[in-house]
Amino acid sequence: QVQLVESGGGLVQAGGSLRLSCAASGSIFGTPPMGWYRQAPGKQREWVATITSIGSTSYADSVKGRFTISRDNAKYTMYLQMNSLKPEDTAAYYCTGTVLGRSYWGQGTQVTVSS
Numbered sequence: 001q002v003q004l005v006e007s008g009g010g011l012v013q014a015g016g017s018l019r020l021s022c023a024a025s026g027s028i029f030g031t032p033p034m035g036w037y038r039q040a041p042g043k044q045r046e047w048v049a050t051i052t053s054i055g056s057t058s059y060a061d062s063v064k065g066r067f068t069i070s071r072d073n074a075k076y077t078m079y080l081q082m083n084s085l086k087p088e089d090t091a092a093y094y095c096t097g098t099v100l101g102r103s104y105w106g107q108g109t110q111v112t113v114s115s
Contacts, residue, residue, distance in 0.1 A: 002026040002104040004095050009109030012085055016113070020080040022095030022106055032099045034078045036069065038091035038111075045094070049080065063089075085113045 008020040022034070035050035049059045049069040057069050068081040078095060092108040 002099050004106035006106040006109040009111045011112045017083045022078040024076040031073050032097045034097040036080050038093045040091040087113045087115045089113050
């Protein structure tokens with residue numbers, strides 16, 4: 001079993017920044033690919049960013065240039081640095097990781113961006 005715990009969400013004004021963290025624990029082997037998703041009220045969950053086991057990154061067009069995904073393998077922690085936040089970034093943010101072919105999800109952390 002793998003546990004993922006997000007933190008770092010909160011309320012911020014438009015144009016501000018937040019850094020989300022996702023701490024992994026449990027039966028982790030190597031450096032699994034991990035990512036961030038978000039879900040706004042009344043909308044489907046959408047992909048935000050991914051970081052592979054070798055550190056390659058990819059982003060949704062809506063966050064490209066504003067968000068940065070990274071990981072600290074020694075701490076089994078993944079991050080999402082969010083800059084130039086917009087009200088449309090308001091959502092619950094979830095981290096996910098795939099270990100031995102099984103996907104795990106965190107419980108989510110709320111990000112609210114006020115205009």
